[in-house]
Amino acid sequence: MTLKQQTDVAVLGALSVEPMTGYALRKAIRDVLGHFWSESFGQIYPALAQLRADGLVERTHEDADSKSKFTITPRGLAHLRTRLAEPAQSARQRNGTLLRLFFGRQLGVEGCRRLLEDARSQAVQQLEQFDAIRREIEAEQPSADHPFFLLTVSAGEHAARSTAMWVEESMRALDRIESAS
Amino acid sequence: MTLKQQTDVAVLGALSVEPMTGYALRKAIRDVLGHFWSESFGQIYPALAQLRADGLVERTHEDADSKSKFTITPRGLAHLRTRLAEPAQSARQRNGTLLRLFFGRQLGVEGCRRLLEDARSQAVQQLEQFDAIRREIEAEQPSADHPFFLLTVSAGEHAARSTAMWVEESMRALDRIESAS
DNA sequence: AATATCATGTAACATGTTACATGATTGG
DNA sequence: CCAATCATGTAACATGTTACATGATATT
Numbered sequence: 001m002t003l004k005q006q007t008d009v010a011v012l013g014a015l016s017v018e019p020m021t022g023y024a025l026r027k028a029i030r031d032v033l034g035h036f037w038s039e040s041f042g043q044i045y046p047a048l049a050q051l052r053a054d055g056l057v058e059r060t061h062e063d064a065d066s067k068s069k070f071t072i073t074p075r076g077l078a079h080l081r082t083r084l085a086e087p088a089q090s091a092r093q094r095n096g097t098l099l100r101l102f103f104g105r106q107l108g109v110e111g112c113r114r115l116l117e118d119a120r121s122q123a124v125q126q127l128e129q130f131d132a133i134r135r136e137i138e139a140e141q142p143s144a145d146h147p148f149f150l151l152t153v154s155a156g157e158h159a160a161r162s163t164a165m166w167v168e169e170s171m172r173a174l175d176r177i178e179s180a181s
Numbered sequence: 182m183t184l185k186q187q188t189d190v191a192v193l194g195a196l197s198v199e200p201m202t203g204y205a206l207r208k209a210i211r212d213v214l215g216h217f218w219s220e221s222f223g224q225i226y227p228a229l230a231q232l233r234a235d236g237l238v239e240r241t242h243e244d245a246d247s248k249s250k251f252t253i254t255p256r257g258l259a260h261l262r263t264r265l266a267e268p269a270q271s272a273r274q275r276n277g278t279l280l281r282l283f284f285g286r287q288l289g290v291e292g293c294r295r296l297l298e299d300a301r302s303q304a305v306q307q308l309e310q311f312d313a314i315r316r317e318i319e320a321e322q323p324s325a326d327h328p329f330f331l332l333t334v335s336a337g338e339h340a341a342r343s344t345a346m347w348v349e350e351s352m353r354a355l356d357r358i359e360s361a362s
Numbered sequence: 363a364a365t366a367t368c369a370t371g372t373a374a375c376a377t378g379t380t381a382c383a384t385g386a387t388t389g390g
Numbered sequence: 391c392c393a394a395t396c397a398t399g400t401a402a403c404a405t406g407t408t409a410c411a412t413g414a415t416a417t418t
Contacts, residue, residue: 033283036279090277094217102329103190112329114268154350155282163339170335
């Protein structure tokens with residue numbers, strides 16, 4: 001069984017929040033969903049074309065002089081709800097840091113420290129970003145979407161803090177490996 | 182710039198621990214690296230063929246009647262060390278659970294609860310598996326590889342515990358969302 | 363006027379999965 | 391002897407990324 005494609009879920013979901021151009025959609029997916037989702041440029045436009053052919057989105061003009069935007073149709077909204085209710089597909093796991101640490105004997109303790117240092121600074125940077133996102137959301141007009149957005153921000157924060165703690169612990173473990181050799 | 186392929190790192194790394202058949206290699210990658218890495222069948226054999234053509238692995242027979250195994254060559258080991266020293270590529274992020282929760286307003290609170298419940302039971306199951314792996318490693322002949330293996334197990338444990346805590350917190354948040362509507 | 367960004371797409375390429383084919387070996 | 395698993399691969403397909411092409415609009 002093929003891993004079901006989920007690009008349409010991301011696209012329809014984003015358009016369920018507000019109508020957008022394809023360009024804005026790509027930006028929103030990168031900037032807003034970025035910490036847990038990604039779609040490349042070459043996926044979004046073909047997906048939009050397909051969704052449009054299926055009658056799940058349509059192009060609309062708000063005013064005479066405004067840009068044409070992609071808007072989700074009632075059928076699109078129904079489709080989105082169906083797709084959202086499907087159990088989440090667990091993504092293919094590929095963690096380059098852990099792959100390298102696993103073979104740490106070949107890489108050497110110093111190399112492992114570098115990897116951990118990178119992981120730590122990335123986690124710290126992410127925590128700052130989450131803080132910024134959280135404040136941004138709270139500064140906006142209150143919306144029924146926000147509490148759900150915050151669940152995902154919280155997931156990112158938990159993960160980043162957990163990574164930071166694991167790094168500390170692992171640094172100490174590396175010290176012990178070194179002194180034991 | 183293309184995301185550099187890392188199949189060869191996984192394959193050479195596994196063979197640096199001990200020589201194996203291609204079949205055993207696939208099993209090892211699935212069972213041992215499974216929680217942070219995956220390679221599909223159709224990748225492993227072509228990768229082995231390429232590595233062999235490049236002189237980084239070779240086929241060996243230990244005894245007259247034993248199976249032919251793939252063994253890493255000295256050049257292969259050097260290559261592995263070079264590749265391991267490269268900074269880790271951050272994988273494409275795709276978390277189906279967070280994608281769905283983000284659009285939780287469309288999915289509904291009950292659907293969100295189901296997602297979180299799934300995430301929780303998966304985390305609990307993972308913790309059991311990590312416990313088993315840890316005991317397995319400690320039961321084996323001590324090896325210089327083990328401390329590094331344990332770093333990755335620890336990473337998995339931290340992540341799973343962090344997920345479990347996030348689930349608890351998020352369940353309470355969903356209660357608040359429901360009572361506020 | 364020049365530059366940056368917005369906007370919509372396509373094509374070539376790279377990566378990754380699944381299903382199939384084929385045969386040997388092993389355990390009941 | 392039958393089924394399961396070991397073992398090595400290939401081919402078709404699905405997915406995903408990057409670079410390019412093209413032109414409009416906005417900013418300095």
